[in-house]
Amino acid sequence: MAEILSYNHYRDMHNDVQLSAMFFGKNIQNIPFFSSTQTAVKEFDSYGLKVFTFTGKERDSETGFSYFGARYYDSDILTGWLSVDPMADKYPSLSPYAYCGWNPVKLVDPNGEDIEIVDNDGKKYTWTISGKIYYRNLCINDRYQSQNVKNKLNMLNKIYATSAGKKVLQELVSSKETYSITNELPTNKNATASYDGGENKFKMGKSNDISVFAHELFHAYQDQKGRNNPSIYNEVEAYVFQGKIMDQLGIDSKFNSGISSSNNSKYEKSMNNLVKKFSAQDFNYAISNFRKSANANKNGDYKGYDFIPSGFNSSNSLLIGL
Numbered sequence: 001m002a003e004i005l006s007y008n009h010y011r012d013m014h015n016d017v018q019l020s021a022m023f024f025g026k027n028i029q030n031i032p033f034f035s036s037t038q039t040a041v042k043e044f045d046s047y048g049l050k051v052f053t054f055t056g057k058e059r060d061s062e063t064g065f066s067y068f069g070a071r072y073y074d075s076d077i078l079t080g081w082l083s084v085d086p087m088a089d090k091y092p093s094l095s096p097y098a099y100c101g102w103n104p105v106k107l108v109d110p111n112g113e114d115i116e117i118v119d120n121d122g123k124k125y126t127w128t129i130s131g132k133i134y135y136r137n138l139c140i141n142d143r144y145q146s147q148n149v150k151n152k153l154n155m156l157n158k159i160y161a162t163s164a165g166k167k168v169l170q171e172l173v174s175s176k177e178t179y180s181i182t183n184e185l186p187t188n189k190n191a192t193a194s195y196d197g198g199e200n201k202f203k204m205g206k207s208n209d210i211s212v213f214a215h216e217l218f219h220a221y222q223d224q225k226g227r228n229n230p231s232i233y234n235e236v237e238a239y240v241f242q243g244k245i246m247d248q249l250g251i252d253s254k255f256n257s258g259i260s261s262s263n264n265s266k267y268e269k270s271m272n273n274l275v276k277k278f279s280a281q282d283f284n285y286a287i288s289n290f291r292k293s294a295n296a297n298k299n300g301d302y303k304g305y306d307f308i309p310s311g312f313n314s315s316n317s318l319l320i321g322l
Contacts, residue, residue, distance in 0.1 A: 115173060117152040118182045125149055129166075129173055131157045151208040152181050158210055159217065162248035164241060164322040168221045175224055181213075190301060197223040211256060214245040218318075225318060231306045236271075236286045237319055239296065243275040244322060257296035264293035278322075280314035 065072040065082065072082045084096040117125045117133065125133040125140065132139050133153055142150060159165035172179055177200050184203040186194035193204045195216040202216050218241040222234055239258025246256065259271040267289045270282040287307060291297050 114178045115156065115169070116178060116180045117149050117156075118180050119146055119149050120183060124180070127153065127156050129160060129169060131160065148183065152204075155208065155210050155213045156181075158249060159214055159245055162245055164244045164248060165214065165217075167322060168217060168241070171224060172217075172220060177224070179220060188301075190299065195219040195223070197228045210249070211242055211246055211251075215239065215242040215258075218242070222318060227309070227312070227318070229306070229309050231309050231312075232287050232290050232302060233306075233308045233312050235296075235302060235305065236274075236283070236290055237317060239294075240271060240274045240286075240319055241322065243271065247275050257298075258290075258294050260295045261293045262295060264289060267293035274319065278317065278319050283314045283317060283319070 063072065065074055074080060074082055080095075080097045082097075115127045117127060119125065123135065125135050125145075127133050133145070133149065134140065145153065156169070160169050179200045179202065181202045181204060183205065184201070185205050186192065186203045187196060188194055192209070193202065193207050193212050193216050195202055197220070200220070202213070202220070204213065204216075207213070215238045218238040219228075219234070221241075222228060222237065227234060235258065239256060243256050243259050246252070259268060259275070261268045267286060270285045270289075273279065273282045274286065291302060296302070
């Protein structure tokens with residue numbers, strides 16, 4: 001199938017450069033080009049698509065700034081970033097506020113810090129914390145989203161709507177990595193889904209379960225923090241985070257197999273306590289009893305996992321503050 005989006009540059013009657021966006025062969029957007037990515041005149045139509053100037057990034061209607069995921073950009077007055085480049089140490093000769101090294105005509109500055117939804121046909125849609133998705137820098141509304149993309153978008157937006165999920169997703173989006181959410185089968189054949197830290201990839205299989213995705217999302221967060229070794233410590237954290245998301249969304253997490261126990265009510269109580277508020281006592285008890293008590297380990301899936309990796313303890317758990 002041919003690409004549904006295309007772009008054309010042309011000069012109008014005043015010899016000014018214009019960008020024309022075509023969707024299914026129909027001209028739906030035109031914007032004039034200004035230097036320094038200055039704001040352009042925007043046009044809207046029934047497709048619900050929106051022009052984001054030549055940077056292809058969303059302009060915040062409240063602040064008037066362009067949102068790039070990690071930072072905001074002022075295209076009208078400063079023509080620069082409003083905060084320091086998180087990778088400024090790599091370019092000591094440039095101002096940490098410079099957009100494209102002060103050369104916006106020749107260069108572009110993609111954020112390079114994305115969460116992508118990979119559809120069944122291989123097309124990649126970029127999710128931003130604004131709750132929208134983009135294909136080739138155009139915002140795509142739900143009319144043109146496949147059911148698979150809608151499901152993944154729904155998971156991301158609902159998790160981001162919680163305080164715990166917001167913190168974790170912001171950390172991943174502002175990192176130097178690009179994360180992909182796919183329908184690939186999980187690495188562990190017995191698992192519903194998995195996170196592959198080597199590829200920064202969520203392998204969701206056929207699952208669109210928010211609870212399952214929240215668990216794998218926390219593993220990505222742990223990986224980002226340098227805690228990627230399999231351990232009971234990490235699993236307890238991920239199951240508690242999973243429970244927090246469900247709790248903050250008002251969804252019963254009784255089916256969370258990492259929290260539930262068929263033989264130890266004290267373990268179950270400790271995990272539920274952690275969902276509400278972190279305590280070292282509950283955390284340590286949960287780690288010590290996870291293997292023999294958690295329904296998640298009924299089949300011995302975590303039999304070979306270390307309990308607590310070297311250097312880890314209850315005082316530096318990533319759950320603190322969530």
